[in-house]
Amino acid sequence: MSIEVLKPGLLVTVQDLGRTGYGKYGLGRSGAMDGFAHRVANWLVGNAESEAALEVTWSGFSVRFRQSMLVSITGADLSPESGGTPVPMWRPVWFRQGSELAFKRPVSGCRAYVAVAGGVDSPQVLGSRSTHLRAGIGGLNGRALQAGDVLHNKDSGRFGSPAASSRDFAEHVFFRAARWSAAPRPGYIRGNQAVRVTRGRQYDDFRAADLRRFFEDSYRVKPESDRMGYRLSGPRLELRTPREYLSEGVADGTVQVPADGQPIILMADRQTLGGYPKIAQVVSADLPKVAQLSPGDAIRFREVSLDEAEQLYLARERGLRRLKTMIDVRLEGMFGC
Known part of the structure; x- marks a missing residue:
């Protein structure tokens, strides 16, 4: 056929x-x-x-x-x-x-x-x-x-x-x-999504006020987004002290913050290593929601614990x-x- x-x-x-x-x-x-x-x-x-x-x-x-x-x-x-x-x-x-x-x-x-x-x-x-x-x-x-x-x-x-x-x-x-x-x-595919994340490895390196804005405010998906990553536009995120990081492994849903302070959610065609600080990690249960976002759509982040992320994964699989x-x-x- x-x-x-x-x-x-x-x-x-x-x-x-x-x-x-x-x-x-x-x-x-x-x-x-x-x-x-x-x-x-x-x-x-x-x-x-x-x-x-x-x-x-x-x-x-x-x-x-x-x-x-x-x-x-x-x-x-x-x-x-x-x-x-x-x-x-x-x-x-x-x-x-x-x-x-x-x-x-x-x-x-x-x-x-x-x-x-x-x-x-x-x-x-x-x-x-x-x-x-x-x-x-x-x-x-x-x-x-x-x-x-x-x-x-x-x-x-x-x-x-x-x-x-x-x-x-x-x-x-x-x-x-x-x-x-x-x-x-209903709600699996929606223009404005609340996406659950756990803390990234460099979460504590960011300014406290910026961490609050990261969860309280919303970001919008930029037109430059593709299968490699979703570039977001919203409140600028800054480190407490400027510094450089060694490249280390990243995963689908890793939220990196480059020098311009605008987050990037890494997706299916991502690289395997990244040197930008990682503020958060999208839980696997919510990656399909992110994958269906279009340029201009809004996204909000909500923090969950590692245990909660695991339970969300198991519930989804069941x-x-x-x-x-x-x-x-x-x-x-x-x-x-």
Whole structure:
């Protein structure tokens, strides 16, 4: 089965959950910015959560399905439609052979995920199919998708080949969606987010008044933000005493403060080392919220303890496992598997 790219949109890449174990060589994880949406998208089409899918940023992207295909769309609402009809999100959708899928405009969030039964096929590089744009590896030749590209899925997947040929669709019907949905609770994607953080290694090196402002005031996402990091604009943060730091390891969600005093949240394509002081660390449970922020959106930071951060992570994983069980039951009921 194959998919033809008609319009490349702003930025669309092939992403899985990233490559691990290569930080010591200077290569970051990469992978899906919003791991929550990526995992659910895969589950909805019967894939393992680690399969590669498409990460669609903002709008303008469109594809044609060369064969009938089981697809799911999660994450940001970028107005997906086929043949002029809105396509439901957060559920399995059968697209007929020759139908098109287009993303028209952002409604909420900025990154959508498109999973296909079997997973997007591309060469593995260091154990991952994820596109790392700065390193020029993974995905399709290490770059964003372009018009004319043709993508294949690895196989038909668990539910990729039940009766889904063109004759199963009425004339002028381009897709058929499941009646049930795995949509998350409201608030997961929102323009103005409260994001929970723990203290960074150099937290106490900042002026007390600036630390208060860091939590009391809000910051806005700057247009220069990308998959490497979110640059923020807001109250300036200064050290008690100017000094330089040795470079040390950083992680997804590390909040660094460069010389201009404006924080940067490191994201999926981050570097592996950083020498700027680290004021905070976004808890992993809130990284999907950050990944869906658009330029101009506001963000507030709220401090939690390390124990609270761990409990938030465990609670999220328990919730995801319950969701996966529900999805599996629904899929088995649909396909009799």
